[in-house]
């Protein structure tokens with residue numbers, strides 16, 4: 001746990017699926033600091049600083065394009081509304097396109113998260129400290145019990 005963060009006294013840290021997944025991935029990425037040139041993650045962590053940053057930008061762009069593909073398929077589907085009987089084949093095809101585009105969106109989103117975690121690791125920001133950043137933005141009603149927080153002096157409030 002980073003010394004910039006804390007869990008309020010008397011609260012238990014929560015357990016969750018996405019938490020376990022992100023923690024395992026962040027742990028793997030951290031361990032790759034010692035892996036050597038054969039590891040893609042090692043190369044991103046130790047090579048040219050621009051490489052992982054470019055990947056975050058590139059993969060974020062892929063997320064946007066994938067989402068636009070979902071939108072396009074949905075627009076085509078909506079255009080057929082009320083005429084599905086006459087264009088049943090087309091409606092099925094656009095529905096399948098939208099579904100495949102959602103799969104692609106999820107895939108690219110995972111690429112963004114992986115590369116983002118690599119960037120955070122490169123600059124020594126652990127997964128808990130990142131979680132604390134998100135937790136600090138939540139209202140007391142939204143935030144899970146025991147969620148880790150940032151100490152006040154590390155809270156940034158934007159420019």
Ligand SMILES: N=c1c2ncn([C@@H]3O[C@H](COP(=O)(O)OP(=O)(O)OP(=O)(O)O)[C@@H](O)[C@H]3O)c2ncn1[C@@H]1O[C@H](COP(=O)(O)O)[C@@H](O)[C@H]1O
Nearest residue numbers: 025028029032035038039040041042059062108110111114
């Ligand atoms: N989660 C990932 C992960 N996600 C994406 N990538 C890599 O990121 C790169 C993305 O490159 P590309 O731009 O070619 O993207 P693409 O996905 O092929 O296609 P597009 O995004 O262009 O559509 C590929 O080389 C992927 O293998 C990842 N590489 C590693 N991991 C995790 O990190 C661990 C350690 O990896 P290594 O260091 O390579 O052993 C792995 O076991 C995984 O758990």
